[in-house]
Each structure stands twice: as C-alpha cells, then as structure tokens.
Amino acid sequence: MLWGAQIVGVVLAIGLAPFFMGVAQTVKARRQGRHGPSVWQGYWVLAKTWRKETTVPEYSSWVFRLAPSMSLAALLLTVLLIPWSGTVPSAWPHDLLAVFFLLAFERFWVGLAGMDSAGTFGGLGASRIATLGTGIEPAMLAAFGVLWVLSRQTAIQPLAPALMRQSLGIIPWGLAVLSYAFVLLAETGRLPVDNPDTHLELTMMHEATVLEYNGRFLAQSQLAIAVKLTAILGLGWIWLGPQLATPWANLGLRLVELLVSSVALGWLESRSTKLRYFQLSTYLTMAAGIGILAFYLVSSGGLN
Amino acid sequence: MKSITVEKIEGPQWTHYNSQQKQAGHQLLALTAFQGHRLVCHWLSPDGFVTAAVLHWSGLDFPSLSPHLPEVAFDEREIHDLFGYVPKGHPDLRPLMRTPRWPADFYPLNGTSQFPPNWLDTQPDNPAKIVEGDGVTVMKVGPTHAGIIESGHFVFSIIGENVLHLDLHLFQNHRGVEKSLEGLALEEVPRLVSRICGADTVSHQTNWAMAVEQLAGYQVPETLRWERVVLLESERVLCHLNDLAQIPAGVGFQVAHQRALAMKELWQRGLLELFGHRLLFDTVQPGGAARVEVDSLLKLIQTMNKVWHPWRNFVEKHHGFNDRMTGVGLVRRDDAARFGAVGVAARAAGLNFDVRTLMPLYQNLTIPATKGGAGDVAARFKVRLQEVESSWRILQIALNHLREAPAILRWHPPEDLSGEIVSYSESPHGLNVHVVELEQGHVRRYHVRPATFRNWPLVAMATAGNAVADFPLINKSFELCYSCSDR
Numbered sequence: 139m140l141w142g143a144q145i146v147g148v149v150l151a152i153g154l155a156p157f158f159m160g161v162a163q164t165v166k167a168r169r170q171g172r173h174g175p176s177v178w179q180g181y182w183v184l185a186k187t188w189r190k191e192t193t194v195p196e197y198s199s200w201v202f203r204l205a206p207s208m209s210l211a212a213l214l215l216t217v218l219l220i221p222w223s224g225t226v227p228s229a230w231p232h233d234l235l236a237v238f239f240l241l242a243f244e245r246f247w248v249g250l251a252g253m254d255s256a257g258t259f260g261g262l263g264a265s266r267i268a269t270l271g272t273g274i275e276p277a278m279l280a281a282f283g284v285l286w287v288l289s290r291q292t293a294i295q296p297l298a299p300a301l302m303r304q305s306l307g308i309i310p311w312g313l314a315v316l317s318y319a320f321v322l323l324a325e326t327g328r329l330p331v332d333n334p335d336t337h338l339e340l341t342m343m344h345e346a347t348v349l350e351y352n353g354r355f356l357a358q359s360q361l362a363i364a365v366k367l368t369a370i371l372g373l374g375w376i377w378l379g380p381q382l383a384t385p386w387a388n389l390g391l392r393l394v395e396l397l398v399s400s401v402a403l404g405w406l407e408s409r410s411t412k413l414r415y416f417q418l419s420t421y422l423t424m425a426a427g428i429g430i431l432a433f434y435l436v437s438s439g440g441l442n
Numbered sequence: 443m444k445s446i447t448v449e450k451i452e453g454p455q456w457t458h459y460n461s462q463q464k465q466a467g468h469q470l471l472a473l474t475a476f477q478g479h480r481l482v483c484h485w486l487s488p489d490g491f492v493t494a495a496v497l498h499w500s501g502l503d504f505p506s507l508s509p510h511l512p513e514v515a516f517d518e519r520e521i522h523d524l525f526g527y528v529p530k531g532h533p534d535l536r537p538l539m540r541t542p543r544w545p546a547d548f549y550p551l552n553g554t555s556q557f558p559p560n561w562l563d564t565q566p567d568n569p570a571k572i573v574e575g576d577g578v579t580v581m582k583v584g585p586t587h588a589g590i591i592e593s594g595h596f597v598f599s600i601i602g603e604n605v606l607h608l609d610l611h612l613f614q615n616h617r618g619v620e621k622s623l624e625g626l627a628l629e630e631v632p633r634l635v636s637r638i639c640g641a642d643t644v645s646h647q648t649n650w651a652m653a654v655e656q657l658a659g660y661q662v663p664e665t666l667r668w669e670r671v672v673l674l675e676s677e678r679v680l681c682h683l684n685d686l687a688q689i690p691a692g693v694g695f696q697v698a699h700q701r702a703l704a705m706k707e708l709w710q711r712g713l714l715e716l717f718g719h720r721l722l723f724d725t726v727q728p729g730g731a732a733r734v735e736v737d738s739l740l741k742l743i744q745t746m747n748k749v750w751h752p753w754r755n756f757v758e759k760h761h762g763f764n765d766r767m768t769g770v771g772l773v774r775r776d777d778a779a780r781f782g783a784v785g786v787a788a789r790a791a792g793l794n795f796d797v798r799t800l801m802p803l804y805q806n807l808t809i810p811a812t813k814g815g816a817g818d819v820a821a822r823f824k825v826r827l828q829e830v831e832s833s834w835r836i837l838q839i840a841l842n843h844l845r846e847a848p849a850i851l852r853w854h855p856p857e858d859l860s861g862e863i864v865s866y867s868e869s870p871h872g873l874n875v876h877v878v879e880l881e882q883g884h885v886r887r888y889h890v891r892p893a894t895f896r897n898w899p900l901v902a903m904a905t906a907g908n909a910v911a912d913f914p915l916i917n918k919s920f921e922l923c924y925s926c927s928d929r
Contacts, residue, residue, distance in 0.1 A: 170700035258581040262910070265602075330762065333694035337588035338914040341694075411762040412694040415603055415911045 140227045143385035147222025150393065151372060152214065155364035156180025158371070158400040165404025166335075180364060184357050192353025197256040205251035206351065206358035212244040213365045220372050221294055224381050224388030232294040234282050237373065241278075241325065244366070245271050252347030259339045263346025266415070270324060270331070270343065273422025277321045280429025284314040285376070287437045294376065313432035318374055320425030324418075326367045328403060329410040331418060334363070341412065371399045446484075446492045446864065453505060456497050460485075461510045463493070469795065470782055471864055472891040473507070473517040474877040475525050477553045483507075484864045484877065490800040492864060506532040513782030516895060524551040524620075534571075539613035541566040550621050571609045573599035578606065581910070585614045592924035596913075603909050608902045612927050619929040623888040628654065628728070628855055631885060635876075636723045638890060639926040641684070644677040645869030646890070647726035648803075649876040653865040654728035654855045657880060665847035667803055669731040671840045672739070674803075674867065675833040677722055679746075680709055681870030682826045682833070685786075685921040689823050690757065692915035693766040698757050705749050712742040729853030736841045743834050754827060767820035771904040771916030774817055783900055785872020785893045786829070787920055790814035790821035798868045807836055819919040857883045869893050871923060892926035 160177035167174020194202055219232050219240070226232055245267055252264030286292055324331045327344040336342060339349065348359045375395045382388045413421055451459050463485045464470065471484035471492065481504060483495040497504065506529035508515040518529040519538040526549035529535065543566050548559040572580045579600050585593035595611035619638055623631060635650045636643050648670055655662060687702030714720045716739055717732045725732040757763060773783065778791035788795055789812050798809045812828045814821040862879040872893030879887040901920050905913055 166696065170697050171704055172700060258579060261579070262581070329694055335696070336694060338692070339588065340583065340913050341692075341911045408697050410694070411690070411760070411766055413762070414766060415909050 140223070140225060140385055141230075143223035143389050144221070144226045144230060147389045147392070148217055150389075151217050151220070151222055151368050151396075152365055154393070154396075155361070155368040156184060158368050158396055159364045161397060161400040162367075162404035162407070163335075165401050166408050169405065169408035180360075184360055187352070187357040187360060188354055190353045190356075192355055194355075195255055195257070195350050198254050198350070201250050202254040202350075203355070205247045205254070206355045206362070208247040209244045209251075210358045210362040210365070212240045212247070213362050213369060216240045216244075216369045217365060217372075219294065220369060221376075222372065222389055222392055223385035224392075225385060234285060234292045234294050237294070238275075238278060238282060241366075242271065242275065244362070248344065248347050251351075255347075255350035257350055259342065259346045259349050262340075263343055263349070266343040267347060270418065270422070273419060273426065274321055274324050277317055277422055277425035277429050278325070280426055280433050281314050281318040281321060283429070283433040284310065284436050287433065294373075310432045310435040313428050313435070315374075317425050317429035317432060320421065320428070322370050322374055323406075324422060324425070326370055327363070328367075329407040330413045331421065333412050367403075368396060371396055371403075374399070446494050448494045448496060451495050451497050453497065453499055456495075456505050457507055457510050459495055460507055463495070464511055468493075469797075469873070470511070470513060471866055471873075472875045472877050472889060473514045473521075474887075474889040474891075475521040475527060475551070476879070476887050477525075477551070479504075479527070481521075481527075482877070484875070486797075486800065486866070494864070502526065503528045503530040506530055508532050508534075511782075512780055512899075513896060516899065517891070523549075525549055526552055536571075537568050539616040541568060550618060568611060570597040570611065571607065572597060573601075573606045577601050585611070592928070594924055598910060598913075600910050603911065605905050605908055605910050605913065608905045608913075610898060610902050612898060612924065615924075615928040617928055620888050620890065623885050626885050628857070628859065628880075628883050631888075632724065632727050636725075638929055639892065639923050640721050641681045641923050642677070642869035642871055642874055642892060642926060644673045644722050644726060645867045645874045646876070646892075647724075648674060648867050649865045649874060650878070651726050651728045651731075652803075652867070653863045653876055653878040654859065654880075656865065657859055657861045657863050657878075658728075658855050660729065660853055660855070662802075663850050665844065665850045666729075666731055668840045668844045668847060669734060670726060670803055671807070672734050672837060672844065673717070673722060673725050673731060675837045675840070676713060676717075676739075678833045678870045679830055679837075680706065680713065680722075682830045683709060685870075685918075686823070686826050686830070688918040688921055689767070689819070689915070690763060692918040693763060695757075695760070695763050698753070698760070698763065701749075701753055701756075705746065705753065708749070709742070709746060712739070712745075716742070728855050734841070734844065736845050740838065740841055743837060747834070750830070758827075764820060766915065767818065767823055767919070769816075769818050769820075770908060770912050771819045771919055772817050773900055773904050777903060778817065778900070781900055781903070782896050783872075784896050785868075785870075786822050786825050787897050787900055788872065790825045791817035795873075796868055797866055797873050801867060803867070807839060809836075819915055822919045859883050871926070872897065890926075890929050892923070892929070894922040894924075894926045897922055898927065 157177060160180045164174050164177050216237055219237050221232055249264040249267045252260035327334055332343040339346060351359055372392060375392060382391055460483055468485040468487050471486050474482045479499050481497040485493045504527055506518055508518055509531055516538060518532055519535060521527050522529060522535060523538050523540040542564050543561045545559050545562060548555050581598040581600055583596045585595040593614035595614060597609040598605055599607040623634060631650060632647060635646050638646045683702060683706040687699055687706055690698035710720045713722060716734060717725050773787060773791045775792040778788050778793050783791060792815050794811055796809050798804045810832045812825045814825045859880050860882055864875060864877045866873060866875045874893050875891040877889040897920060901917060905916050908916060
C-alpha cells in the first residue's frame with residue numbers, strides 16, 4: 139500500500155502540475171476581471187508546443203540542447219523524493235539535501251542555457267538567476283535545517299510526524315514556514331520576485347533564459363516550470379500538513395492542499411507588484427534571516 | 443488669436459536671437475524648414491504672442507542652434523535628413539529618419555528629388571552610439587517588440603544591471619506625411635491630418651482647423667469652441683486612462699492594469715456611441731466639429747466616476763506600486779526646461795507649462811495647475827491622475843455651456859486661401875504645433891511638431907543611471923507616441 143500510494147502520488151504530482159499552474163492563472167485572471175483561459179490550458183499549450191518545429195540558435199552548442207532535459211530531469215527526480223503520501227517505503231529514496239542540490243542543479247542548467255543561447259536577454263536572465271540563487275540557497279538551507287534539528291536526519295519521510303510529536307512552539311514553526319514561503323516565491327519565479335506572465339524582456343529572469351527555445355525544448359521547459367511549482371508547494375506542506383492515518387488519505391489531503399495553495403498563490407500574486415531588482419537582496423536576506431532565527435530557536439531548545 | 447510678428451534674422455545673429463528668446467522664457471513652437479533655403483523659428487511668449495524668426499541663406503550650411511538650444515537637436519537632424527540642409531556645428535548629425543536604403547541625393551522635401559527613389563539594396567541599420575570598455579554589454583531591444591506597440595529600436599549600453607547610455611533609434615516607419623500633404627486641396631487635408639496619430643488625433647485636427655480659420659479670418663463662434671473643448675478633453679481622458687493603465691503593467695501590477703484598461707474601454711465605447719469613432723478620428727474640420735449629446739456624455743462621466751474613484755484609491759494606497767515608481771526615471775526641472783519638455787513630463791518635473799492657458803479656445807476656463815514636482819515616474823503618474831479629473835470638470839462646464847448654445851451653420855473656408863500660419867494646442871502628450879503654408883487653396887508646406895517629438899530625448903536621459911529592468915516602467919511613464927514621430 140505504501141508503494142502504491144507513493145507511486146500514484148508521484149504520477150499525479152507530475153501529471154497535474156500544469157493543472158495547478160492553470161488554477162493559479164485562473165485566480166489571477168478572475169482578480170483582474172477577466173475570464174482567463176481554462177484551467178486545462180497548460181496541457182493544450184504543452185501539446186501545441188511539443189508538435190511545433192524545434193530550432194536552435196546558430197551560435198549555440200550542445201549545452202543549449204541538453205539543458206532542457208537536464209533541468210526537467212532534475213525536477214522529475216525532485217518530485218520522486220517528496221513523500222506525497224506522508225510515509226514512503228523504507229527502500230524509497232527521500233532526502234532533503236538531495237532536493238536542495240537537485241534544485242541548485244536545475245538552476246545551474248537553466249543559467250547555462252541562457253548564456254549559451256548567445257543572446258543578451260539570455261545572458262541577463264542567467265546572471266539574474268545566479269544572483270538570485272546565492273540568496274535562495276542559504277534561506278532554503280536554514281528552513282530545511284529546522285527539520286534536520288527536529289528529526290536529526292535529512293530524510294524527508296518522518297519529518298512531518300516528528301514535527302507533530304515534538305509539538306514545537308508556534309514561533310519557530312511560524313518563522314520556518316515564513317522563511318520557506320519567501321523562498322518558494324523566489325525559487326518558483328513568482329511575484330513579487332519574478333513575473334511569469336510578462337512580455338517585457340528587460341524585466342525577465344527565468345523567462346529570459348528560455349526565450350530562445352521553441353518546439354520540444356520549450357515544451358520541456360514549460361513542463362519543468364509547472365513541475366517545479368508543484369514540487370516546491372508539495373514540500374512546503376510538510377511544515378503545515380496534518381498527517382492522516384493511511385497513505386491514501388494523506389495523498390488525497392495533499393492534492394487538496396496543492397489546490398488550496400495554487401489558489402492562494404494566484405491571490406497573493408494579484409496583490410503584488412514586482413520588487414525592484416536591487417531590492418531582491420533585501421528580500422532574500424530577510425528570508426534567510428528568518429530561517430536562521432527559526433533554526434537557532436529550535437536548536438537551542440528555544441521557546442519550548 | 444493674436445497676429446504673428448515676423449523678424450528677419452541675418453545669419454550671424456541666428457543663434458544669438460533664438461537663445462535670447464529661450465532665455466526670456468519663451469516657448470519654442472517649431473523650427474520649420476522650407477524649400478528655397480528658408481528656416482522659420484516660431485516662439486510663443488508667456489502672454490501668448492507668437493514671433494516668427496526667419497532666416498534666409500544661400501548654400502547648404504546654416505548655423506546650428508543645437509549647441510545652444512538642445513531641444514532642436516532632433517529638428518535639425520530631421521531637416522538634414524529631409525531637405526539636405528546642413529546645420530553647421532551640430533554635435534550629432536547622424537541620420538534620424540534617413541536609412542542607408544535612401545539614395546544619396548534623395549531628400550524628400552527639397553522639391554527636386556525623384557519619386558519614388560531607387561531604394562538601395564542594403565541593410566537599413568543606422569550607426570548606434572554605444573559605450574565601449576571592459577564589462578560593458580550592448581543590448582539591442584526592438585524594433586519588433588513582444589507587446590502590441592510600435593517600432594522603436596533601443597540600444598542600451600549596460601554594465602551589470604545599470605544603464606550607462608541609451609541610444610534611441612525611432613522613426614523606423616517614416617510615412618512621409620508632410621510630403622503626402624503637399625499639394626492637397628483644403629478638403630483633402632483633414633482625413634490625413636486626423637491619422638497622424640491615434641492618441642492625439644483631435645489635437646492634430648484642431649490645429650489644422652484653427653490654422654485655416656485664422657488664415658481666413660473666421661471668428662469661431664462660441665458653440666463651436668465649446669464643442670472642440672469637449673472633443674479635446676474627451677481625447678485627453680482617453681489617452682491618460684490608457685497611460686495610467688500601462689504604468690502598472692511595467693511592474694507586473696496586472697490587477698490595476700486590467701481594471702484601468704476596462705475603464706478606458708468603457709470610455710471608448712461611450713465615445714463610439716457619441717461621436718461615431720473610438721479614437722475620435724474625423725471629428726473636427728475647419729468651421730465645424732462633431733456635435734455632442736450633452737446628457738449622454740454627462741451620464742458617461744458619472745458612470746466613469748463610479749469606477750474611477752475605487753481604482754484611484756486602490757493604486758494610490760498600494761505600497762509596492764508606489765515604491766517602484768518613486769525616484770525612478772528622474773527628469774530634473776533644469777533638464778526639462780533645457781530640453782524643452784512639454785506635457786505631462788514637463789509638469790511632473792515642476793514646469794508649469796500648459797498651452798491651454800494661452801489658447802483662445804479655453805479663454806473662459808481656468809486650467810488647474812497640476813502638482814508634480816519630483817520628476818520621477820510617480821510624479822508623472824500623479825499628474826495624469828489629476829489631469830483626468832480636471833478634464834472631467836472642464837467637460838462638465840463645457841457641456842453645461844453647450845446645453846444653451848445656439849446651433850450654428852457650418853462655415854466653409856474660401857477655396858483660394860493663401861498664407862503661412864502656425865497653430866498649436868495642448869494634446870494629451872503636450873504642446874502640439876502645426877506650421878501650415880497654403881497657396882491658392884492648396885498645401886505648399888505642412889510641418890507637424892508633435893509633443894512626443896520633444897520628449898523622446900528625455901526618455902533616453904531619464905533612463906541612463908537606472909536599472910535596466912526599470913526601463914519598461916520609465917518608458918511607460920512617458921508613454922510617448924511612435925506614430926507622431928513616424929510622420
């Protein structure tokens with residue numbers, strides 16, 4: 139039953155990723171007074187892009203052609219590592235640090251792709267992604283560190299129950315959640331850090347790195363973005379998520395949680411403007427600072 | 443309108459005379475070249491008098507004003523491109539609208555060039571001014587853009603995320619409007635003038651109408667004056683609503699963007715119903731203007747107010763949005779004055795210039811002064827917010843006058859009208875000037891100096907020193923018209 143629930147969970151997380159993205163888009167459209175496209179639009183776009191001709195810039199190398207598969211592969215692996223059904227079989231790999239490095243690996247390839255496209259927008263996007271990464275990583279490590287302190291291991295699986303068991307104080311818990319929420323918006327490239335819907339090349343971060351892609355490569359990048367959002371949202375629910383008795387119930391709960399967080403994301407983005415680029419360092423320092431504070435409170439026995 | 447004083451200037455006195463006009467606080471209306479080696483510089487004094495400084499010379503070279511009056515730098519480049527006259531001493535005489543495809547002896551307005559020319563088969567790019575050095579990247583944006591906007595090519599020299607220099611390559615779609623207008627009969631002109639620009643069309647049409655009426659000595663009856671005020675202000679509201687919608691889009695504030703676009707659409711549908719055109723094309727002619735149903739427009743303004751105030755409240759209180767606008771894209775007051783900035787950009791920088799205060803059309807109205815001051819994106823946004831509301835107030839006053847105004851008979855200009863005149867109005871983008879020379883009822887020379895033409899150099903100046911990611915926001919805060927410049 140453990141195996142079954144986790145496998146179904148992984149398949150659903152990947153399969154429904156464009157849907158959750160669509161939900162966030164629909165919420166945004168409604169907040170803007172528009173109908174917006176259907177929540178299933180992501181699938182049509184993927185199918186359309188996949189069927190289109192694939193071309194590559196004249197001055198690009200094998201790096202450009204390899205990058206979409208590498209970043210998509212890294213994110214698919216990340217999805218595998220997340221305990222979608224709460225508890226995973228002991229033979230199933232699940233490691234927080236592995237998630238951390240896979241996300242860094244993905245960012246690395248996206249940056250390379252941007253630079254290898256030999257366009258100035260790609261280069262600018264790559265530079266911004268790398269700069270953002272230096273801020274995201276400490277913040278993410280600090281937030282993950284809280285879980286490590288609580289469970290004394292980097293495996294993801296037992297963490298949520300451990301959290302419940304230890305009934306840690308609301309303040310470090312809240313700080314860790316806040317820190318992760320900041321990181322989530324930065325890592326998935328949503329407002330107020332990056333605007334996924336913009337057509338203004340000069341303001342783009344992630345989008346600028348994939349500007350030169352089309353056809354199958356673009357489809358891979360689009361799927362990667364959707365999968366990344368689902369993976370990072372799903373991981374986030376470890377902090378919040380109550381655990382139910384059976385794996386199947388847990389999986390069902392997780393899907394509901396993903397739906398709720400997609401709606402919340404769309405709502406939050408509707409209220410935000412994009413931050414100034416030079417203020418992102420403040421934003422990320424704040425995220426890391428909050429995470430480190432939570433880490434310190436938990437590791438020193440803090441408020442318990 | 444008061445008559446024009448003509449001053450004949452000798453070559454050596456040309457720069458001195460015009461610099462003195464500027465120092466005396468006069469506003470440059472237009473620098474116009476004519477066939478036969480003649481230049482006319484129209485100046486508007488603060489009390490509404492127009493002086494035309496005329497320069498005759500022989501040969502191709504004439505003394506450039508640009509080192510003393512940077513605001514005519516574009517004008518002189520344009521004259522160089524279209525007439526082949528050479529402003530001697532111009533610091534940057536690169537082509538403005540000319541491209542390498544034009545044959546060397548092709549100067550469309552000099553009267554001797556062959557039409558159509560034998561276009562040369564070569565790349566159309568003009569040389570760009572860039573910064574060179576370690577760590578400097580040159581980034582080219584456009585002329586084709588991702589949004590539905592017109593063709594502008596921007597060459598950025600950036601170091602890291604900072605803009606060192608922005609070189610503008612506009613005028614990509616030169617349409618030869620001035621050339622096309624030459625030789626047209628009076629009744630053929632409005633259709634073309636109406637289409638110089640989609641955003642300032644009423645202002646362009648009104649300029650043509652006023653030019654003809656002044657030449658013919660026609661006294662504009664009060665009814666017609668109010669009708670034109672209604673059209674001009676309706677256009678200002680439309681244009682400002684659009685610009686107010688675009689600024690939030692520059693920072694990803696989609697909710698404010700879409701809600702403002704919805705307001706603009708509401709207003710535009712009202713205009714379609716009232717005047718028969720969403721952009722108010724073909725609404726003003728010499729001796730006439732589109733009639734308005736007073737009550738319908740008043741009702742539309744009321745409807746607009748119901749959506750306007752919640753929106754204004756929403757954007758003014760949004761912290762993130764205001765933070766993005768503050769201190770970005772700064773135009774200092776001195777620079778605005780030096781470069782002859784007009785319209786919203788000038789008023790936001792603290793220059794209190796609105797040519798409506800000098801127009802006979804608005805003689806019974808007080809135009810409220812807008813508070814800008816800081817000269818940044820936030821100031822330009824605020825000036826527009828105030829101007830939309832003051833336009834609605836002016837509309838209400840004008841409509842109340844129109845309710846009691848007597849109907850008038852349509853006047854037609856005499857068919858053999860001749861003469862040379864300058865006319866100006868405040869378009870949504872600022873001071874808009876037409877210089878018209880008629881001969882026996884046909885256009886001999888038509889020069890259009892639209893507001894955006896003056897403000898484009900300011901965009902480049904305001905961008906340098908900012909983060910490159912802020913450029914869309916800065917550009918949208920000016921929201922200048924390409925079409926006006928591609929004339």
